[in-house]
Amino acid sequence: MSIPRPQGPPGAWFDQRFGVGPELLRRVMQAALHSGADDCDLYFEHAASTSVSLSDHKVNAASTRVDLGMGVRVVVGDQVGFAFTEELTAEAMIAAARTAAEIAAHGGQREVTGPVAVRISDWTPVTHPWDRVDMETRVAMVRGWEQRAFQRDPRVARVETHLADAAKVVMIVRPDGRLVEDWRPMTQGYVLTTAVDGDLRESSSYNVAGRAGLEYYDEGRQARLVDQAVDRTVFLLRAGKPPAGEMPVVLAAGPSAILLHEAIGHGMEADFNRKGTSIYASRMGQRIASEHVTIVDDGTIPGSRGAVNVDDEGNPGQRTTLVEGGVLRSYMHDEISARHYGVAPTGSGRRQGFRHAPLPRMRATVMEPGPHDPAEIIASVKRGIYCQTFSNGQVHIGGGDFAFYMKTGFLIEDGKLTMPIKDVNVIGNGPEALERIDMVGNDTVIDEGGWTCGKDGQGVPVSQGMPTVRVGRLNVGGVG
Amino acid sequence: MHDGIEQELLTLARRGVDAATRAGAHQAEVYASAERVVKVGFARNDLDTVSTARETTLGVRVFVDGRLGFATTNRAEDLPALAAEAVQLARSSPPDPHNGLPEPIDVPATGNLVEPSLLSLGPQELARMGAELLAMVRGLRDPRVPDGQVSVDTMDLSLHDEARAVASSTGVAQAFRGALASGGIFGMALLDGQPGSFSYDGDVARHPDALWPLLDASFRRFATNCLGALGAGRGESFRGPILVPAEVISDLLVGHLVEALSADAVRQGTSPFAGRVGQRIAVPGFTLVEGGAGLPGHPLCPFDREGLPRQRIALVEDGVLQGFLYDSYEARHAGVRSTGHAGGGATSLPTVSAACLSLDPGHAPLDELRRMDRGIVVTRFSGAVDATSGDFSGVVKGGFLVERGEARPVQETTLSGNLWQALQQVSGVSVETTLLQGTQRYPALRIEDISVTAG
Structure with missing residues (x-):
């Protein structure tokens, strides 16, 4: 039917x-x-x-x-x-x-x-x-x-x-x-x-x-x-496993955006800030990332899994700039948090269905293109890893600590992709990782895969995208 | 919900079977469930949400010439139309010789599991109980860090009243009603504004008098874990023993083991235990039982998703693999009888799953197992396991490093190793066991020779 x-x-x-x-x-x-x-x-x-x-x-x-x-x-x-x-x-x-x-x-x-x-x-x-x-x-x-x-x-x-x-x-x-x-x-x-x-x-x-x-x-x-x-x-x-330790990590354009969603996006949902559990709770208007980083949450991408004509509180779908040139500009609001903060709702009040009450949720969370050529980003790394895809992850929304399971990627040696690698945990802290993004590619890709974001027992369809980025250092749980 | 609702569901299910048969199904089954939930939620140390829910779901499974169709709805009025649609879906599907419905098998008459006084628990009483539990948890202190205090992210208390029925054209006809109350808590402790690692705990009860003591114990365990994680220092890297308490056994070990002991994993070639019945796969003393219709003293619905009796199965006995879990499809495929382990509800097709599990206790007191020269106490594990190879790696959250018997909290520590080898490396099983959610009872295990990397 x-x-x-x-x-x-x-x-x-x-x-x-x-x-x-x-x-x-x-x-x-x-x-x-x-x-x-x-x-x-x-x-x-x-x-x-x-x-x-x-x-x-x-x-x-x-x-x-x-x-x-x-x-x-x-x-x-x-x-x-x-x-x-x-x-x-x-x-x-x-x-x-x-x-x-x-x-x-x-x-x-x-x-x-x-x-x-x-x-x-x-x-x-x-x-x-x-x-x-x-x-x-x-x-x-x-x-x-x-x-x-x-x-x-x-x-x-x-x-x-x-x-x-x-x-x-x-x-x-x-x-x-x-x-x-x-x-x-x-x-x-x-x-x-x-x-x-x-x-x-x-x-x-x-x-x-x-x-x-x-x-x-x-x-x-x-x-x-x-x-x-x-x-x-x-x-x-x-594929094999890379050596363990702290190293530069290059995140591939597209699928890596699941990190953006989990480790950073959730911290910008207004309910976590209203309740004081997000690390971004008192950072509005402050620099939280390099000038190359602009992040939007967009419900208006035609055909996107995260597109919303109207949110589940009756507010029109819209594009919300969360971070502009590295500065925190807005949270994602539902009616409750918008009233709390005295701002307009951002069309982010979403729910799984009629059995659930709405919450501030992401739609399509996207990092905008930056100034760098992706090849230049890889070439800049002497020894690190290039993460292509992730299969799952754990994140503590308040503090932003995350452990993501990289499914496929490559070792980077002397600026070149060398050994294929798989199945390693990439461990860090979302807000810290955001601060450590020092190169942003000009190749933003919106992941065409279907992701369902779970929060408070409710699943809603979302999408996300990002360009190739370099994170100065992250912990890689490889071999030894 | 009113008395006799499970019998009304059974009547409804039978009508759906008739409708599907009239529409051309060679075999038909309807699984019907009705549920009432009352829930109070607390967030950031205050009452946040009060909600009530009442829903009915119906799942129609039909076969036409060995072809499967399935349809589900939450409207009884739609059932005849949905049954006809399921038949249409089946006609479009490829056939499978192993498809079909099971013949009925007698289910022991255990009756309903409804304590009438539990059903009267309303939002006000749950909210009052929640507020008292919250105050209790917030008042707890750890003498090691007297200024540390628990901060509750979310806490909820709820009542679930559920009825289910399954009827089929082969003669299966079962109905059941059960109610339980539950509570869960999630959060961390703060010291000088700095959060420690977060923790989760919870429990369930079928009698209102049991609810408070169970939640009190569970929430105290949560607070102990949260406060214990404060002031965590850097860990160490080594190969050595880990102590896995009952609360972590499922996440780290048993959940993955049971997945590999499900007949669907064997059929799909992803279980490393295929063809190994009768062989030793774990140390002597390791006995894993699927408890069928409930662990002793904690009964569950006596039939599975297909209306067959849930059977108690010793999966591993004294370290030797005894068998696998089957639903009727997998049983037909393997040429055996179903063990009554079809899981799922009205909105999904049956799949093999365990309803309740226990590991036999050992002989070592827990305190003795904790006295390691150098080892890790795993309080929460977050990671990934390759169920085929058994390779695992992940992070211990809020764990403790024990050195010469003294424990101190450590920051994230990465563990890696192989689960199937770990079954042979169990060096101690505690005499104490913990019952979790009324459906799992485990001792603590000490496992040797795990790779530990400091975060």
């Missing part, structure tokens, strides 16, 4: 299908605010997704998922009351609203204005939506990927392929009367390969993801999806 792009005016999707019209919305909002509160929102979601997986030529799963419900959030100061229901009846929604309002027993008064539809920009240019794609087409795609993977290298012993598409319609209603409706498509293609050479056995994967329809999978992208998965896997068969 797929959810097509709504054709009616904002609000019509839930009104026509489930009977949730303006009068009912006003009653639910009144129930949520009956004890008074500083703020409140109603969030409706109707979602459907389809996925097809293939492995071992035969073990496979084709599945579909449908989800419907609404969440009510009531805010008093920094405290949040939240409840959700899967039944869109007046009785169930008003009961949820009254539960959420329990936290607001001593809140202020807030007037309720009848809903008024607001139109928004659209950063999801879909030309071939998934509701017009049949199952056979999907199955043929994953079979084609499997076939190409086996053909690319004789050492490939096992292949898993996966294609997922999803779309949801959300409606957000706020006490000031704003009613926003948004259609959110998403797709992801994934290939995992295992290669065997003698006693050596290695696995690696590649994936591509975006807010797009079938048109996303042009020939070039499908070929790259498979070839990258295979090439990364067979690379591991010949």
Whole structure:
């Protein structure tokens, strides 16, 4: 099952299908605010997704998922009351609203204005939506990927392929009367390969993801999806481990941006600063990186996995400059933190779905191009490592300490990439690493892979990008 | 949720099976679950969120000529349409001769696990209990660093009331309801504004009277770890022993071992233990058991995701590999019977997983195991493990360096080695065991000859 792009005016999707019209919305909002509160929102979601997986030529799963419900959030100061229901009846929604309002027993008064539809920009240019794609087409795609993977290298012993598409319609209603409706498509293609050479056995994967329809999978992208998965896997068969110790680290353009997201981006989410847990809590307007470093968090990149037409509090998607020429300029705000800091929300209030309350979250976090030629950056390192891809990591958001697992890379000796290396921990501190970035390439690449950011038990789709950069020194947990 | 909800889910599941069969399924199964959650969250030492949730999920699994289709929804009204869609999906999928649903097997009648007085726990009572626990934790001190104080990043207390049912066209029909309360805490200690390494702990209870003492013990353990990590100094690099307490056993060792002892890993060729049943894979005294329908005194739902009885399986006994964990697909593939270890819920297809695990205690008092000439006490491990080769490397957070029996906190220390070799390098198993989350009971292990690199 797929959810097509709504054709009616904002609000019509839930009104026509489930009977949730303006009068009912006003009653639910009144129930949520009956004890008074500083703020409140109603969030409706109707979602459907389809996925097809293939492995071992035969073990496979084709599945579909449908989800419907609404969440009510009531805010008093920094405290949040939240409840959700899967039944869109007046009785169930008003009961949820009254539960959420329990936290607001001593809140202020807030007037309720009848809903008024607001139109928004659209950063999801879909030309071939998934509701017009049949199952056979999907199955043929994953079979084609499997076939190409086996053909690319004789050492490939096992292949898993996966294609997922999803779309949801959300409606957000706020006490000031704003009613926003948004259609959110998403797709992801994934290939995992295992290669065997003698006693050596290695696995690696590649994936591509975006807010797009079938048109996303042009020939070039499908070929790259498979070839990258295979090439990364067979690379591991010949890679070794670098010596351990502190050394300069060059991060490759694109996939390395996961470090930017985890070790630095989270520290710029306003809730961690409002609560005083981020190292950036008192650094606004101060220099936190070299002049070459500019970082934005951008919800307006067309088709990006992190693109948001509107955030989950009803604020328009936008581009927020976090660091400009090395100086901290803005946090990412939701409504609560924006009120706390007395600034405008940055359209960063996001949630996994109707079962969760929104939090300040990243969208597409990107380091802008700098002045250096990437070849010049590698040539500048006498002895260090070049990190190409990472598989996972751990980060302590408050202090910013991180340990990332570099999956593939190269040793750099006398300015040249030499031995292929794999499977080492790169350990450091995000804010310190940011300060130590002393060369920034002019080759920013937005990673096409699909990442889901987890925070407080909620996953939201994000994207990130960066140019080639040199970090003066980081700890590498190699051999010895 | 009301009395009898699990039987209503079973009726709903049966109706879904009928709908799928009418739509052309040769075999059909519906797994239905309903859940109510009440949760209070604290952040930065204050009440932050109160939330309630109620949800129902339905998963339809069908086979047509050995082809699999799966659909899931949270709306009972959609079930007939979803069942038909699952059949459509199956018709588009390639066949697999090992696909199919299991025949029913009798499940021991253990009844529901609902203590009525637990169900009345509301947000106010959880918030009050949370505030008292928070004050307790914040008041704890370590005489070694008297000015250090715990700072709680997040803490939550919640009630989970859950019903589940599974019915199939082969005759499987099971229903269950259980409720439990849980609490978790995450944070670090501060000394002169400087944070130490962060820590996490938590526990669960099925009776309201048990909740406070369990959380009190768990949160005290958390505070001890946080405060103990303050004032950490530089470590040392050496090869030597590590002491792995019960809380870290799963992250560092057992979690990866159980993954490698799952039949899907054996079938996919990623388990190094394939074909080694009956062989020694660990030191004598190392006994790992999957507890089936619950560890002694801590019962769980008696059936798995496919409605088959969860069986108790000794995976490793006295160091010798005894067998693997199977769901019905893997069992059919291997030509054996399912052990009742299909995991997952209504929104996912069954996959092999363990429900509860224990390692047998040994004979050495924990204090004796800690008295190392030079070794590391691993309080938290964050790293990566290659499950096939067993190679691991990662960082000990908030660990202790023990020298001639004296322990001092050290900054991040990197450990590397091979887990499968480590099973043969266990030099001591503690007599004391710790029950974690009601589903895991472990002693502490001392493991020799691990590479330790100072951060």
